[in-house]
Amino acid sequence: MRLLGVHGVSKAFANGVLAVGDVSLDILAGEFVSVLGPSGCGKSTLLRLIAGLIEPTTGIIERDGGGQPGDLGFVFQEPTxxxxxxxxxxxxxxxxxxxxxxxxxxxxxxxxxxxxxxxxxxxxxxxxxxxxxxxxxxxxxxxxxxxRLMLMDEPFAALDEITRHRLNSDLLELWQRTGVTIVFVTHSVFESVFLSQRILVMSSRPGRIAAELAVEAPYPRDELFRTSPEYGAFCRTASTRLGEVLAA
Incomplete structure (x- = not known):
């Protein structure tokens, strides 16, 4: 069942910067989806649009099942x-x-x-x-x-690698236990592959969804998965797709 639909959404700020351009995507109930892209490509802006913290310049965001912005949780880059x-x-x-x-x-x-x-x-x-x-x-x-929906804006980016890996594992366990839908913003290929069912690759600003990658690896995922050939292959694929998007 679809939980969220984004249709042709763009966001231009008052200073003339077009941060997000013509983004369309669907998020299914219970999914773990990562939005992967370089710094400054509009990932955080897209998350804030979905949250209802800012309004799109053009396009529509639909929350299925009568959901409202209050039905979501937001985890920012800093604990605040x-x-x-x-x-x-x-x-x-x-x-x-x-x-x-x-x-x-x-x-x-x-x-x-x-x-x-x-x-x-x-x-x-x-x-x-x-x-x-x-x-x-x-x-x-x-x-x-x-x-129903958890939006996470690079929450572990400032942490050391050991703590980040531990929180990644704990987050997956929590996601499986609660069934909450998660949209997770990151600029780390490795983090996106470890966590996600789907990776949406954003282009440089104005950000748009330029590629999508399914990570068809079973859960639970642990440290053995992180060191497996399968994980390495998915990371290489995601890195290649990201490189192609940035070079286009």
């Missing part, structure tokens, strides 16, 4: 946590803004923290957490609203 608030309070914030009663929102926030492996850290403050733990709090905050 309130430094004066505990992990529990940070995760509960969107529920508080929705008017959810305190007892319910704290329960849902604690449950979301447990899902991302931070059970027992509810009362910890951001200054007491590592970079990877802060990003887990950000992920829990997005999960707490019970989204």
């Amino acid at each position: 946590l309130m430094p004066w608030a505990s992990a529990l309070a940070n995760v509960a914030l969107p529920l508080k803004l929705k008017g959810v009663a305190r007892s319910e929102r704290e329960g849902r926030a604690a449950e979301a923290l447990a899902k991302v492996g931070l059970g027992g850290f509810e009362r910890s403050y951001p200054r007491e957490l590592s970079g990877g733990m802060k990003m887990r709090v950000s992920l829990a905050r997005a999960l707490a609203v019970g989204p």
Whole structure:
């Protein structure tokens, strides 16, 4: 079942920059889709258009099943946590803004923290957490609203390789456990192949979907997959397609 449809969407900013040009794509319920492309190609702009944070200049974005922007969670490049608030309070914030009663929102926030492996850290403050733990709090905050669609904008790009690999694995486990649909922006070929069922390759600005690659490898995917010939072959294919798009 289709969850989201993007039809001929473009975005031009007031300074005249055309960031996204004539993008069309469909996202199916339960999919894990990565949007791969170089820095500055409009990946983040596309994600914000899907989220309803900015409006398209032209084109239509359809959320099937009556879905509204509030039915999604957004994980940004930085954790964007309130430094004066505990992990529990940070995760509960969107529920508080929705008017959810305190007892319910704290329960849902604690449950979301447990899902991302931070059970027992509810009362910890951001200054007491590592970079990877802060990003887990950000992920829990997005999960707490019970989204149908999760939009993730290069959330692990600033982390060290070991932490990034661990969070990639944990994210896949969470995706399989919850069934949430994920659209994941990255400029890493290796990350996109490890995570995704489909990779959408964006061209340089103005960004458009110039190629699509299916990663037909079974889940669960673990470190053995990451070192397998199959993974290497998919990475070479994705890198080749990206190179062809950028050279066009």
